[in-house]
Amino acid sequence: MSSRVVKKIFANFENSNDGAVIRQGITKSDHELLDPFVSLAEFSVSPPGGFRDHPHRGEIIFSFLLYILKAYIGGLIHQDFNGNKGTVHEGDVLWTTAGRGIIHSEMPKEHTNIGLQLWVNLPSSDKMIDPANVEISSSEMPVAYEEGAEVKVIAGESMGVQSPFYTRTPIMFLDITLQPGAQTHQAVPESWTAFAYVIDCNEGVFGSSDSSPVQAHTLVVFGTGDEVSVWNTSSYRPLRFFLIAGEPIGESVVQHGPFVMNTQAEIDGTIWDYRNGENGFEKAKYWRSE
Numbered sequence: 001m002s003s004r005v006v007k008k009i010f011a012n013f014e015n016s017n018d019g020a021v022i023r024q025g026i027t028k029s030d031h032e033l034l035d036p037f038v039s040l041a042e043f044s045v046s047p048p049g050g051f052r053d054h055p056h057r058g059e060i061i062f063s064f065l066l067y068i069l070k071a072y073i074g075g076l077i078h079q080d081f082n083g084n085k086g087t088v089h090e091g092d093v094l095w096t097t098a099g100r101g102i103i104h105s106e107m108p109k110e111h112t113n114i115g116l117q118l119w120v121n122l123p124s125s126d127k128m129i130d131p132a133n134v135e136i137s138s139s140e141m142p143v144a145y146e147e148g149a150e151v152k153v154i155a156g157e158s159m160g161v162q163s164p165f166y167t168r169t170p171i172m173f174l175d176i177t178l179q180p181g182a183q184t185h186q187a188v189p190e191s192w193t194a195f196a197y198v199i200d201c202n203e204g205v206f207g208s209s210d211s212s213p214v215q216a217h218t219l220v221v222f223g224t225g226d227e228v229s230v231w232n233t234s235s236y237r238p239l240r241f242f243l244i245a246g247e248p249i250g251e252s253v254v255q256h257g258p259f260v261m262n263t264q265a266e267i268d269g270t271i272w273d274y275r276n277g278e279n280g281f282e283k284a285k286y287w288r289s290e
Contacts, residue, residue, distance in 0.1 A: 002185070003194060003225030005207040007033070011042060011197075011217045019049010019108075025197055025219040028255055033221065034193055035248040036169050038260050039119035040219065042197075045076075050107035053289050055281065056098035057270050058127045058260035060120040060169060063094040063106060064154070066199065067114040074110030081287035084133045088115075091138030093154055097122075097168065098258075101273065101280030102131040105289040116197070116242065120169050123249050124262050128280070134165060148182025148232075151175070156245070158186060171246035178204070178232040178239040185229045186243055194228055194245035196220040203234035204241060 009030070011023035025040035038059055045051070065076060065088050075089040080096075081103045088094045088106075096102065099122070122129075136154065144151040144161035151158040155165060156172030163173075172192075178184060188194045198204055202215040207222060209231055214220055222228055232239035253260065256267045259274075272278070277285040 001225045002227050002229045003188065003207060003222035005211060005220055006223040007221040008214065009219040009221070010215070011040075011219060014041075018052060019047070020045040020051065023217055031253045031255070034195065035250065035253070036121040036171070036246045037118065037193065037195075037244070038121050038253065038255060039117070040197060040244075041117045042114070042217065043117060044112060044114045045108050046112045047108050047110065051105060052107070053103055053105045054258060055101060055103045055274050055284070056096070056258045057101045057274075057280070058122055059098050060122060060167065061096040061098060062118040062120070062154070062173065063088060063096070063115060064117070064175070065090050065092055065113060065115040074108065074113065076106045076113055076115070077109050078104060078106045079289040080104035080131075080133065081283040082131065082133075086135055088135070089138070091141075093136040093141075095134040095136060095165070097129070097132045099127070099129040099131045099280075101270075103281070103284055103287060107289075116199075118173070118244065119260065120167070120171055120246060121249055121253060121260055122169060124251055126168055127261065131280075136165065146184065148179040149184045150177045151184075151186075169246060169249065172244065174243040176230070176241055176243055178230065180232055180234045180236055180238065183229065183231040185227050187227050188225070188245045189247070190224060190226045192245045192247055194222040194243070196222075196228070196230070197242045197244070199240040199242070201232065201234055201237050201239040203232060203237065204239040205231040205233055
């Protein structure tokens with residue numbers, strides 16, 4: 001049974017600071033509807049601005065670089081207090097499990113960088129695990145093809161093509177491009193939460209062929225079903241969107257900025273740990289990015 005659309009959320013500009021402009025697709029009010037997903041943000045960042053040293057605890061963070069404007073060089077330079085450092089280029093993914101705590105920075109190397117960042121909740125049993133980083137280059141990303149459709153499989157499976165990367169919270173994260181007039185029907189576990197986020201083209205039709213087209217920068221939430229159907233009704237323009245789904249955790253969520261815990265008491269404890277350099281934030285006392 002194909003999943004029907006139950007809600008559409010247009011990602012308005014939320015804030016602009018340190019040279020970054022952000023469209024927020026998932027906010028605190030959506031946590032119950034979109035469990036296990038906590039945040040989805042489309043960002044544009046230019047030098048000398050960027051995402052300077054900041055902490056996280058309790059979630060998994062996927063940073064996907066969509067475009068580099070003006071030139072196909074540069075990228076986002078990331079560093080963290082465990083000594084990890086690298087550059088995320090166009091089409092790459094930086095996957096950070098924050099666990100008990102991490103402090104990192106993501107700064108543009110050159111030009112304007114446009115990307116997507118997804119936060120996935122961790123179950124209470126995993127919130128205090130050790131942090132970890134995985135860099136996935138575009139060349140490592142498995143790709144599935146069918147007539148008129150290309151699917152980059154960041155996590156999960158599509159058309160028999162499986163991502164080799166394990167996510168502690170089970171999710172599907174697909175970067176899909178449909179050529180003009182093409183359609184796709186993606187299998188999704190019926191019990192999972194599923195949504196799409198439209199990157200480019202205003203003529204994508206989601207859920208059922210008689211639905212209204214969805215404009216770019218819109219998050220499309222699906223109801224119960226075992227597949228998601230999408231049509232590109234444009235006669236000349238490709239449709240690019242992310243299809244994201246995950247197994248609900250079913251626990252309470254309390255978010256305070258970059259901290260995602262289960263109770264307010266745990267948030268208060270996290271703020272204390274961060275300010276005092278304890279319980280995973282010991283290196284915060286002296287670490288600064290270069």
